[in-house]
Amino acid sequence: MSWQRVCAVDDVDEEELHEFEIGDITILVANAGGEFFAYPPFCPHQETPLSLGMIDGDTLTCIKHLWQWNMKTGDMRENAESPLLLYEVKVEDGAVLVNLEKELRYDYQ
Amino acid sequence: MARTAEEHLSPPSVQGDAYVHSSVYTDPDIFGEEEEKILRRTWKFVCHVSEVAEVGDFRAHQWTGVPLVTVRGNDDGIRTFVNTCSHRGAKIVREPAGNMKHMTCFFHMWEYDLFGNCTYQPRGEAYEELGPAREDLSLREIRTDVFAGLVFINFDGAAESLRDYIGEAGEPFEEIFNNHELEVFHYNQTHVRGNWKAWYLTNCDLYHEWSHLVNRTTSVLTPGYHDRPWRMQRNGHGYNAHLIDGSPFQVQYKKYKSWKNRDDLVFKGLAPGEFRVTDIFPNLSVFFRATCIRLNHSTPIAPGHTIMEERGLGIKGESKEDRRSRSKQFIQIWGPFSRNASEDCAYVEATHACQENGANPYDLMSRVEYFEDQVHERIHSDAYLRHFYGEWGRLMGRPANNPRNFMAAAE
Amino acid sequence: MTITDDQIRNLIHKSCRFLDAEEFDDYLDLYTEEFEYRITNYSREIRREQEWMDVNRGEMKGLLANVPLHFRLLGSFMRHATVYEIERDGADTAKALTYVTIYYTTPEGATSVWAVGRYHDVIDVSGDTPLIADRNMKLETREVGIGTHLPM
Numbered sequence: 001m002s003w004q005r006v007c008a009v010d011d012v013d014e015e016e017l018h019e020f021e022i023g024d025i026t027i028l029v030a031n032a033g034g035e036f037f038a039y040p041p042f043c044p045h046q047e048t049p050l051s052l053g054m055i056d057g058d059t060l061t062c063i064k065h066l067w068q069w070n071m072k073t074g075d076m077r078e079n080a081e082s083p084l085l086l087y088e089v090k091v092e093d094g095a096v097l098v099n100l101e102k103e104l105r106y107d108y109q
Numbered sequence: 110m111a112r113t114a115e116e117h118l119s120p121p122s123v124q125g126d127a128y129v130h131s132s133v134y135t136d137p138d139i140f141g142e143e144e145e146k147i148l149r150r151t152w153k154f155v156c157h158v159s160e161v162a163e164v165g166d167f168r169a170h171q172w173t174g175v176p177l178v179t180v181r182g183n184d185d186g187i188r189t190f191v192n193t194c195s196h197r198g199a200k201i202v203r204e205p206a207g208n209m210k211h212m213t214c215f216f217h218m219w220e221y222d223l224f225g226n227c228t229y230q231p232r233g234e235a236y237e238e239l240g241p242a243r244e245d246l247s248l249r250e251i252r253t254d255v256f257a258g259l260v261f262i263n264f265d266g267a268a269e270s271l272r273d274y275i276g277e278a279g280e281p282f283e284e285i286f287n288n289h290e291l292e293v294f295h296y297n298q299t300h301v302r303g304n305w306k307a308w309y310l311t312n313c314d315l316y317h318e319w320s321h322l323v324n325r326t327t328s329v330l331t332p333g334y335h336d337r338p339w340r341m342q343r344n345g346h347g348y349n350a351h352l353i354d355g356s357p358f359q360v361q362y363k364k365y366k367s368w369k370n371r372d373d374l375v376f377k378g379l380a381p382g383e384f385r386v387t388d389i390f391p392n393l394s395v396f397f398r399a400t401c402i403r404l405n406h407s408t409p410i411a412p413g414h415t416i417m418e419e420r421g422l423g424i425k426g427e428s429k430e431d432r433r434s435r436s437k438q439f440i441q442i443w444g445p446f447s448r449n450a451s452e453d454c455a456y457v458e459a460t461h462a463c464q465e466n467g468a469n470p471y472d473l474m475s476r477v478e479y480f481e482d483q484v485h486e487r488i489h490s491d492a493y494l495r496h497f498y499g500e501w502g503r504l505m506g507r508p509a510n511n512p513r514n515f516m517a518a519a520e
Numbered sequence: 521m522t523i524t525d526d527q528i529r530n531l532i533h534k535s536c537r538f539l540d541a542e543e544f545d546d547y548l549d550l551y552t553e554e555f556e557y558r559i560t561n562y563s564r565e566i567r568r569e570q571e572w573m574d575v576n577r578g579e580m581k582g583l584l585a586n587v588p589l590h591f592r593l594l595g596s597f598m599r600h601a602t603v604y605e606i607e608r609d610g611a612d613t614a615k616a617l618t619y620v621t622i623y624y625t626t627p628e629g630a631t632s633v634w635a636v637g638r639y640h641d642v643i644d645v646s647g648d649t650p651l652i653a654d655r656n657m658k659l660e661t662r663e664v665g666i667g668t669h670l671p672m
Contacts, residue, residue: 052589054326054364056364061330063322063325063326063589065319066325066329066330068330078330160565160566168565204564205564205565206564206565206566206567207567293566294566294568294570295566295570295571296563296565296566296570297563297572297662298565298662298663299663299664299665299666299667300663300665301666320591322586322589322590365582365586366582366585366586367578367579367581367582367583368579368582420566433571433574436570436571436574437571437574437575440571440572440573440574444572444667445572445664445667445668446559446572446573446667446668446669446670446671446672447667447669448586448590448669450667451592451593451666451667451668451669452590452591452592454665454666454667455591455592455593455666458666
C-alpha cells in the first residue's frame with residue numbers, strides 16, 4: 001500500500017473534476033455529492049481529458065463521445081465500450097488520499 | 110485497408126436512395142435546373158408578417174436571381190412584385206426593408222403604387238405616340254400567401270395552395286404560432302461557401318448533434334432523446350417533435366456550463382425545455398427551443414454560394430425584461446456569436462470544400478435506426494435526408510445518386 | 521486616488537490584447553463582478569436594434585471555459601482599438617467610446633478585416649484600478665462569415 005495525499009477536500013467542489021500531479025503521475029479527482037473518487041486522467045477511448053467530463057449523480061460522462069461509467073465501480077453505462085479504471089481513495093483529516101501502489105494506465109491501440 | 114481511386118469513385122455498396130452524388134452540390138447545370146424545376150415551382154418562405162405589419166411596410170429580397178419586393182398594400186393585402194422597373198429594368202426598391210407610400214424608380218422617377226400599377230412617368234405624354242399605355246406597364250406580381258404568420262411566394266401560378274402544400278407538416282408549429290402575436294426580434298444572414306441543400310440538410314441531419322457541445326451536454330443523454338420518430342410528410346416535408354408515446358422532448362439546458370433550464374417564457378403549447386423542428390421543402394426549418402422560435406432558410410446564389418438567414422421570434426408587447434431573456438436564450442444557440450450556428454456553417458463549408466474538387470464523390474445517408482415497430486425511424490436515422498432527395502428526384506426527373514449520367518443519357 | 525484617462529485607455533487596450541491572446545482569466549479580471557457585456561447592431565432588415573451576444577460574468581465565464589471544447593475557426597483575431605472619447609459622468613464612473621477594427625488571420629496566414637464596431641464602455645473608476653462595468657460592442661459589420669463563439 002502506498003497512500004499518498006492528492007489534495008484537500010476543499011480543492012474539488014461538488015460535481016467537479018480536477019487533475020493533480022503526484023510526482024510524474026497525473027490523478028483525476030472527482031467529487032460526486034461529497035464522495036471522492038480518483039481515476040487516470042484520460043478517457044479509455046481516445047485519451048480525451050476526463051477533467052472536461054460531467055458528473056451526474058454517480059455517473060461520469062466523457063465529453064467527447066459521451067461514454068458513461070458508474071463512478072463507484074468504473075462499470076460501463078451508456079455508450080461506453082470499456083470500463084473505467086479507479087484508484088482506491090480515502091479521506092482523512094480533510095485530505096483526499098489515493099493508493100498509488102502503481103500508476104493505472106489504459107492500453108491504447 | 111484504405112481504398113484505391115477506383116474503389117473511392119465507385120458508388121457506395123448500399124441501396125440507391127442511401128447516397129447522393131456530390132455533383133448535386135457542385136454542378137452549375139444541376140443548380141440551374143433546380144432553379145427552374147424546384148425553386149420556382151414550390152412555395153418559398155419570405156419573411157414573417159410582423160416585418161410587413163403596417164400598410165406600406167416592405168421587404169426586398171431575391172429568389173433564383175430575381176429581385177423581389179413584398180409589400181403590404183392599402184387594402185392590407187400582402188403582395189410580391191418583381192422589383193424591377195418596367196422602363197429600363199433598374200431595381201426599384203433598394204433598401205432591404207422600410208415603409209413606402211409608393212415605389213419610385215430612382216433612374217427616371219417612374220412611380221408605382223402598392224398594387225404594382227404604374228401611376229406616374231415624368232412628362233409621360235411622350236409615350237402617347239408609340240406607347241405602351243401606362244396600364245400595360247404595371248409590375249409583375251408573384252403569388253403570395255400567408256400560413257401561420259409566415260409569408261411565402263411561388264413563381265408558379267398553377268401550384269397547389271400554400272395550405273395544401275404545407276399540409277400536415279404545419280401541425281407542430283401552426284397552433285403555437287397562432288397562440289401568440291409574434292414578431293421578429295433577431296435577424297442575421299451569412300454568405301456560406303456551400304450548397305443550399307447542404308445547409309438545409311444539416312438542419313435535418315440530427316445525427317450531427319454529436320458534434321455540437323451544446324447538444325452533447327444538454328440533449329443526447331437526456332431520456333427520450335432517441336425515442337423521437339421522424340414524421341415524413343407529403344411534398345418532401347417532415348418533422349421531429351414528440352416522443353413516440355406523444356410526450357414532449359425536454360432539453361436539459363442547465364447541463365451546459367452557466368446555463369439555466371428553460372422553464373419560464375415558454376411559448377403556449379410547448380412544455381418547458383421542449384424541442385421541435387419542422388422542415389418544409391425545399392429549405393425552411395422551423396425550430397422550437399421552449400422559449401425560442403427560429404426560422405431558418407436560405408437563398409441559393411450559386412452551387413457553392415448560399416445566403417443563410419436566421420430569424421428569432423418573440424411575443425409582441427412582452428416586457429423589456431422578458432424580451433431580453435428570450436433574446437439571450439436565442440443567441441446562446443443561434444446567431445453569429447452563438448454556440449451552434451457558426452459550427453453548422455463550418456460543417457457545410459468543410460463538406461463543400463471537399464465536394465467541389467471531387468475529393469468526396471458521394472454523400473452517404475444510410476443510417477437506419479428503427480423503433481421496435483420496424484416502421485418509424487429514430488431521429489439519428491437519415492430518413493428525412495432520403496425523403497428529401499426522393500422529392501428532389503421526383504421534381505428534377507433524375508435520381509440524386511447519379512444525376513449527371515442521367516443528364517448525359519438524356520442529351 | 522483618481523483614475524487617469526491613461527489608465528482607462530490601458531484598460532481598454534488590455535481587453536483587446538487579452539482576448540487576442542485568449543488569456544481569458546486575465547480578460548475577465550478587467551471587468552467588475554456585476555458587469556454586463558453585449559454585442560449589438562442595428563438590423564436594416566428588421567429595422568431594430570438587436571443583440572448578438574448578451575452575457576453577465578457567470579455566463580461569460582461559462583462561455584470562455586467551454587470555448588476550447590467547441591469546434592471553431594482555426595485562425596486568429598487581432599483587435600485594433602482607438603479610444604476616441606473619455607467622459608467623466610460622476611465620481612465613480614466614466615464613459616469611453618472606442619473604435620475597433622477586428623482582423624482575422626486564417627491558419628494559412630491570410631489576413632482580412634473581419635468586423636468593425638465601437639465599444640461603448642462604462643468604466644468603474646471608484647477603486648484603485650479601473651474596471652469595465654458595462655460593455656456594448658456595437659457592430660457596424662453585420663456579415664461576419666461563419667461567426668465565432670468569442671466575445672469581440
